[in-house]
Amino acid sequence: MSLRVFAAPAAIAIASLFGLLIALLGDGWHDVLAWIALASPLVAAVWAWLRRRV
């Protein structure tokens, strides 16, 4: 049960942590990867807003 509930949140959390750390390790492409990875929480929130049931 918890596996299903936490699959997407865990993926977003791991992507966020990866983004937070990769930008510390270098500039240039490190930063670009960080922007993409750290955008995942926002993408999820916007996606949920677009498909909300009205």
Add this chain to the structure above:
Amino acid sequence: MSPATLRKWSLIHTWTSLVCTLFLFMLCLTGLPLIFHDEIDAALNPEAWTPARAGGELLSLDAILARALAERPQEVPLFMSFDEHRPVVNVTTGPSPDAPAAAMHFASYDRTSGAPVPSADRGEAVMHFLLQLHTDMFLGLPGMLFLGAMGLLFVLAVVSGVVLYAPFMRRLRFGTVRAHRSARLQWLDWHNLTGIVALAWMLVVGLTGTINTLADPITELWKRRELADLVAAHRDAGVVLERASLEAAVAAAVAAAPDRVLQFVAFPGGAFSTARHYAIFLHGATPLTSHLLTPALVDAATGELAGVREMPWYFQALALSRPLHFGDYGGLPLKLLWAALTAITLVVLGSGLYLWVVRRGSAVSDPAARIALATDA
């Protein structure tokens, strides 16, 4: 999860959140403009500065220091720092070596001429006010430690929120927002969604913010443990009256750590050095190590290098907590993401507060019963 366990976590989540929510609102709202501190400063102070003699010979650090002290004859030097992309030296002075930050005076000098660099201070008063509110609410160390405690409560609230996320989402798909149902259900969904997507970022910024509130005790601990031998060796020597050349001291430090970059000098008697030494702080040359400091200590009376001291883990943790809290290490897009995630955190806080308010007026107070009402799709 048994109803009793659920009730326990629900209580933890409610009370840790309630206690810190007001302060978290303040921290988010003051933090938003602080993310863009550099951009705001640059926009409000667009005048370009050029050195008097571009490419010309640089004055010695001793000459700059003498110039700065001539401007503030009653004061002692505390720090000297160096701009990265222009020949500018910044000198911080104060009425005594242990002067509090509020009593310090900061001035910048052109290293090619010794002339003062006009301060680009339009908007600085507002930004400084926001920074003080964000750091210690104008209460000094007690204020910092109090906000650190609020940070810890926030982390507890986030963790307990994750625990509660599972039972609430048991029968719902990830990202469900029931906008066709009651306002309470809709805001519950937004609270769960925004809280869980921003989870990692909120934990990192909350924890690093808490570590930053410990900056003063960590610096004091470092000084006591790592500089103890130097302090003990000169216990009876008293204050250094006749200082050896600063220029030579900095040159010796840079020569002793050739793969590092000069960042700032802490003068004898302050929080970052002993009563007898110049502490010359250098940072690494790679993106990661540029956040990590290493001090070289030079006897301020004799000019003799006392050694390069590697920083202990707790000081490095503090050093890395700064970029990870400020979001200033990955260009403007990272800052924009920081602002967006702060906005998401405000939604988490606001929806959480709303849910608590409407629940107080509701007859259903048992968490298990609330979940039963809230989990149908």
